[in-house]
Amino acid sequence: MRLRKLNDKTYMSEVLRLLKKKYSGQMQTSLHHETPWQLLVATILSAQAQDAQVNKITPALFRDLPNVKEYARIRPTALYKYIGSIGLFRSKAKSIVESAKIIMNEYHGSVPYTMDELLKLRGVGRKTANVVLSNAFGTNSGIAIDTHCITVANRLGIARTRNPVKIENRLMSIVPKHDWSNVSHLFIALGRDVCTARKKRCGECTLRNICPSSTAMKRRR
Numbered sequence: 001m002r003l004r005k006l007n008d009k010t011y012m013s014e015v016l017r018l019l020k021k022k023y024s025g026q027m028q029t030s031l032h033h034e035t036p037w038q039l040l041v042a043t044i045l046s047a048q049a050q051d052a053q054v055n056k057i058t059p060a061l062f063r064d065l066p067n068v069k070e071y072a073r074i075r076p077t078a079l080y081k082y083i084g085s086i087g088l089f090r091s092k093a094k095s096i097v098e099s100a101k102i103i104m105n106e107y108h109g110s111v112p113y114t115m116d117e118l119l120k121l122r123g124v125g126r127k128t129a130n131v132v133l134s135n136a137f138g139t140n141s142g143i144a145i146d147t148h149c150i151t152v153a154n155r156l157g158i159a160r161t162r163n164p165v166k167i168e169n170r171l172m173s174i175v176p177k178h179d180w181s182n183v184s185h186l187f188i189a190l191g192r193d194v195c196t197a198r199k200k201r202c203g204e205c206t207l208r209n210i211c212p213s214s215t216a217m218k219r220r221r
């Protein structure tokens with residue numbers, strides 16, 4: 001049966017069922033954190049970097065500077081010794097310190113929990129805001145779209161664009177709201193495992209019988 005010919009919501013429902021079965025332990029961010037502020041910092045650091053790289057540097061950072069108020073008092077250069085191994089560390093340091101100042105001055109030291117407020121922080125786009133909202137506050141305001149999600153959504157035939165906002169809107173129209181956070185985590189898990197941008201291993205993929213880009217399925221025809 002080729003589910004891709006059924007309506008998009010039915011297709012996505014089967015995609016999610018299979019992905020949940022395979023990656024049930026990965027429906028949360030892999031960025032280590034203990035507070036919303038630490039998750040915000042880790043997510044800013046994770047732009048164009050791997051979560052594993054970020055998790056290597058945040059233990060020392062969060063040990064010495066655990067709370068937002070400490071970041072609001074320092075210069076961005078004070079962060080270099082902790083985050084210097086991460087790409088774009090200078091601009092990320094500025095974003096973290098500026099965001100800390102805004103949070104201290106305008107939100108009494110608490111990370112805001114709406115999309116509009118998060119987008120006013122420095123260096124915070126929809127992806128970062130969605131990660132914080134869903135993982136720190138349990139709020140599904142949107143769907144965090146990273147490079148894995150872009151690759152997987154296109155190969156699954158759900159999107160024909162690399163524009164993250166268009167992909168987010170498309171997924172929001174066919175995935176039930178309670179699964180918005182899950183779909184992001186599951187696409188990331190699939191993208192890291194067998195559907196990488198460089199190479200797809202369709203023969204090992206749990207979606208090989210329903211994905212329109214599956215080479216495993218084509219071989220059987």
Ligand code: SF4
Binds near residue numbers: 152201
């Ligand atoms: S079947 Fe292949 S192309 Fe489709 S999601 Fe799986 S690995 Fe990616």
